[in-house]
Amino acid sequence: MARYVLHLAFDGGPRRLAARPAHREHLRGLKEEGRLVTAGPWADDTGALHVYEVSAEEELRxxxxxxxxxxxxxxxxxxxxxWTPIM
Structure with missing residues (x-):
């Protein structure tokens, strides 16, 4: 398994905000499966940081x-x- 860091920038549009509940449900499922280590938006909601544990980049894509x-x-x-965390 490999760890990947994903930095997203959000567009701020209403369509993204309407999709937020489904997006967060998607993330919860990945967390339960052990493929998502952690995720969360920047405090100003301009984007987010996710850390995944997957077999390869193609799985993350x-x-x-x-x-x-x-x-x-x-x-x-x-x-x-x-990403190769050391601690």
Whole structure:
């Protein structure tokens, strides 16, 4: 398994906000499955940071394809990078 850090920038539009409950439910399911380590928005709600534990980047990209925010174009990927935590 590999850890990936994902930094998102939100568009601030009403469609993203309407999709937020479904997006958060999607994240809860990933957390329960052990594929999402942690996630949360920046305090000013301009974006978010997620940390995933998945088999490969392609698995993470598939997770993103199923995210309700993707369907409404509610974010831009700022950074998607494999991460090696030491602590």
């Amino acid at each position: 598939e997770i993103l394809r199923r995210d309700p925010y993707t369907a409404v174009g509610g974010y831009e990927i700022v950074l998607l990078k494999e």
